[in-house]
Amino acid sequence: xxxxxRAIVSLHRLFFLHxxxxxxxxxxxxxxxxxxxxxxxxxxNEPKAxxxxxxxxxxxxxxxxxxxVKMARQRQPGVLRxxxxxEQGVAKFLQSxxxxxxxxxxxxxxxxxxxxxxxxxxxxRWQLWRNVFETDEEVVSILxxxxxxxxxxxxxxxxxxxxxxxxxxxxSNKDLHRLLAAAPRIFSNxxxxxxxxxxxxxxxxxKLGGTAPKEFAKAIIxxxxxxxxxxxxxxxxxxxxxxxxxxxSDAELLVLLQGSGAKILDLSNEYLKNNMANVQExxxxxxxxxxxxxxxxxxxxxxxxIGATTxxxxxxxxxxxxxxxxxxxxxxxxxxxxxxxxxxxxxELHEIGYNFEANGIGILDLSQKRFAAKIEKLVTSPDE
DNA sequence: GGCACCGGGCTCTGCCATAGGT
DNA sequence: ACCTATGGCAGAGCCCGGTGCC
Numbered sequence: 001x002x003x004x005x006r007a008i009v010s011l012h013r014l015f016f017l018h019x020x021x022x023x024x025x026x027x028x029x030x031x032x033x034x035x036x037x038x039x040x041x042x043x044x045n046e047p048k049a050x051x052x053x054x055x056x057x058x059x060x061x062x063x064x065x066x067x068x069v070k071m072a073r074q075r076q077p078g079v080l081r082x083x084x085x086x087e088q089g090v091a092k093f094l095q096s097x098x099x100x101x102x103x104x105x106x107x108x109x110x111x112x113x114x115x116x117x118x119x120x121x122x123x124x125r126w127q128l129w130r131n132v133f134e135t136d137e138e139v140v141s142i143l144x145x146x147x148x149x150x151x152x153x154x155x156x157x158x159x160x161x162x163x164x165x166x167x168x169x170x171x172s173n174k175d176l177h178r179l180l181a182a183a184p185r186i187f188s189n190x191x192x193x194x195x196x197x198x199x200x201x202x203x204x205x206x207k208l209g210g211t212a213p214k215e216f217a218k219a220i221i222x223x224x225x226x227x228x229x230x231x232x233x234x235x236x237x238x239x240x241x242x243x244x245x246x247x248x249s250d251a252e253l254l255v256l257l258q259g260s261g262a263k264i265l266d267l268s269n270e271y272l273k274n275n276m277a278n279v280q281e282x283x284x285x286x287x288x289x290x291x292x293x294x295x296x297x298x299x300x301x302x303x304x305x306i307g308a309t310t311x312x313x314x315x316x317x318x319x320x321x322x323x324x325x326x327x328x329x330x331x332x333x334x335x336x337x338x339x340x341x342x343x344x345x346x347x348e349l350h351e352i353g354y355n356f357e358a359n360g361i362g363i364l365d366l367s368q369k370r371f372a373a374k375i376e377k378l379v380t381s382p383d384e
Numbered sequence: 385g386g387c388a389c390c391g392g393g394c395t396c397t398g399c400c401a402t403a404g405g406t
Numbered sequence: 407a408c409c410t411a412t413g414g415c416a417g418a419g420c421c422c423g424g425t426g427c428c
Contacts, residue, residue: 193413226395259391
């Protein structure tokens, strides 16, 4: 009886290999009758294929591949119970694209469902990704970083439509590439989801009295590659909160959003809200007026990106170093640099007796190279 | 040559919840 | 009952250099 079962399994396997690997979505359908077949004969001595038992030979294969089975089990337990999987094919495929054994193991450990994809499906998907990325190596590095982005969906038609849509936005090739390299999840968003965000941004533009909605959406996306992996709810809430808290006019908001304000749109709602409250409070306590704070945020929205603790230490560092609030308001970009960096510069400048009052604090806002050159010059010819 | 202004470059996954299918 | 596909969430800055003006 057991051998009869195995015969059926191999028949199924043939059928499966022949038909299913053309389109991954059929796989589960193909597997299903087998499951039912098992249920019909539950007393048979076939633990491998029973519904709630893991597939032993699959586990063996995974171990051989170096997969962290414990991790895989924790992430997608169902995959380990599947009768038909394609772990060896997937491993070979990835290796043929230049992935190391270690990378393959890591990918499967983190996204076990990868092994349910067929070769044809993978090859097609790979080619679609390669439309955007220059080399296999680049794709491998992204998969290594984020296996889920590549494997979470097997629907290549949707991916194709999605890519066509993204291209239709007329982002530059460079931007499209940056977009997908930075946030590969955008690939596996549904077309509708991406469209929703773009149309939402266009709407925002129109509601704020803008006249170039497409350009507006494009500007925001190219400045903040991550908006497309956020919910419209999140972005909308941030925009609303920003306008309310800062008492910005529509026109002011419009300029802010398509400028450097774009960068803070994808922050979590609570985080941005807390930071806005914190910035207002901190700067008011330090003697600024509301108008100062508004100007600060409009000219340097990234101040809202900085968490309360970091901002506190950074301000303290500057103030203790003899910099005044007025100077900071006049050149908020000094807040851009790490506290560590600023502290070291302040120390160095104090040692050579730099006069911030006379010379301003622009020196704190230079690249390392320019700063070093400047110091060099101050030391060798201090008179100038 | 030195400065200020400005914009751009890096960077971002891994988990949970749930609808819907079999 | 179980699985897949998909949406959504939290997490939390730093650095560089081109360019134009003086």
